[in-house]
Amino acid sequence: EPEVTQTPSHQVTQMGQEVILRCVPISNHLYFYWYRQILGQKVEFLVSFYNNEISEKSEIFDDQFSVERPDGSNFTLKIRSTKLEDSAMYFCASSEREPGANVLTFGAGSRLTVL
Amino acid sequence: AQSVAQPEDQVNVAEGNPLTVKCTYSVSGNPYLFWYVQYPNRGLQFLLKYITGDNLVKGSYGFEAEFNKSQTSFHLKKPSALVSDSALYFCAVRDNIAGRRALTFGSGTRLQVQP
Numbered sequence: 001e002p003e004v005t006q007t008p009s010h011q012v013t014q015m016g017q018e019v020i021l022r023c024v025p026i027s028n029h030l031y032f033y034w035y036r037q038i039l040g041q042k043v044e045f046l047v048s049f050y051n052n053e054i055s056e057k058s059e060i061f062d063d064q065f066s067v068e069r070p071d072g073s074n075f076t077l078k079i080r081s082t083k084l085e086d087s088a089m090y091f092c093a094s095s096e097r098e099p100g101a102n103v104l105t106f107g108a109g110s111r112l113t114v115l
Numbered sequence: 116a117q118s119v120a121q122p123e124d125q126v127n128v129a130e131g132n133p134l135t136v137k138c139t140y141s142v143s144g145n146p147y148l149f150w151y152v153q154y155p156n157r158g159l160q161f162l163l164k165y166i167t168g169d170n171l172v173k174g175s176y177g178f179e180a181e182f183n184k185s186q187t188s189f190h191l192k193k194p195s196a197l198v199s200d201s202a203l204y205f206c207a208v209r210d211n212i213a214g215r216r217a218l219t220f221g222s223g224t225r226l227q228v229q230p
Contacts, residue, residue, distance in 0.1 A: 004158070035218075043159070043205060045217040056217055091158055101147050101166040104218065106158035 002026040004107035006092050012113045016081050021110045023075045023092030032075045033093040033104060034067065036060070043091070049075065082114045117142045117210045121221035128196045129229050136191040136224045138206030145211045148189040149218065150180055153203040162204075165189060176200070196228045 005024040013019050025032050034046040047057040049067050066078045075094075079086055089111050093104040118141045128134045140146055147166055151159040163174025165182045173179045180191045189206060206221040 006158075035220075042222040043207075043220040045219065048217065058217065093159075101164065103149070103161045103164060105161070106151075108156070108158040 002105070004092055004094055004105050006090075006107035006110050008110055009108070010111040010113070012115065013082055015084060015114055019079045019082055019086075019112060021077045021079075021090050021092075021112070023077075023107055024073055025075055025092065025094030026096075026105055027073075029094035029096050029105070031055075031095045031098070032067075032069070033095075034077045035091045035093065035106075036088040037091065037109075038085075038088045046077070046090075079112075082112075084114050087112055087114045117146075117208050117219045119206050119208050119219055119221035121204075121206055121224045123224050124222075125225045125227060127227045127229065130198050131195050134193050134196045134200070134226065134228070136204050136206075136226060138189045138191065138221060139187050140189060140206070140208040141187060142208060142210040143212060146189075147209040147211055148180075148182060149207040149209075150174065150178070150189075150191050151205045151207060151220075153205065153223070155202075159205065162191070196226075198228050198230050201226055201228045 007022045032049040035043050037043045045058050047061045048055045064080045068076050089109045091109045092107045095102045095104050120139045149164045150162040153159050162178050163172050165172050170182045178193050203223045203225050205223050207218045209218050
């Protein structure tokens with residue numbers, strides 16, 4: 001069964017450093033997403049991406065965050081200057097068609113620890 | 116705005132007994148409703164969804180959920196629980212208003228099935 005692949009599985013960084021989280025969505029999927037889950041809390045939407053541009057973002061997704069699809073296969077989330085409160089599990093997801101009724105397929109997540 | 120409530124942090128049930136994990140939602144339009152399951156160190160896995168039609172939807176691993184519009188609920192059920200069902204379960208909703216791509220998740224309910 002096709003999978004969404006995320007790297008790294010765990011990253012530890014110092015506050016203020018830049019972090020890039022990488023995702024390889026399912027190959028025929030066209031819509032891409034990032035969600036995050038702070039330990040013990042709910043899964044929160046960050047951003048959706050389609051046709052090489054952001055289609056929707058939450059209030060969490062401020063100027064320190066950016067997304068990119070640099071080479072047609074990878075989908076990256078960059079945090080420019082990490083803060084302690086950015087420590088969370090970050091999930092990438094993709095869907096084949098326009099979301100609505102369509103199911104998102106999630107990756108296993110990248111755990112980010114900011115010290 | 117769309118929101119989801121899962122009133123129980125944890126549900127304990129004995130193996131072989133029926134289980135119910137509760138979920139209520141709030142949307143502006145009509146809801147698309149989903150259940151996802153998260154096993155330790157894994158991403159979110161899709162279980163089932165309600166879009167329209169029959170209020171009782173059947174999904175993976177013997178799970179089913181009942182959509183109740185008057186009570187704005189979408190409770191997850193299984194007639195006979197297995198120890199392997201122990202995991203974290205998330206209810207999610209998406210409003211069918213055009214342009215909304217974000218899924219809103221509940222806070223999750225930990226299901227513990229005792230042998």
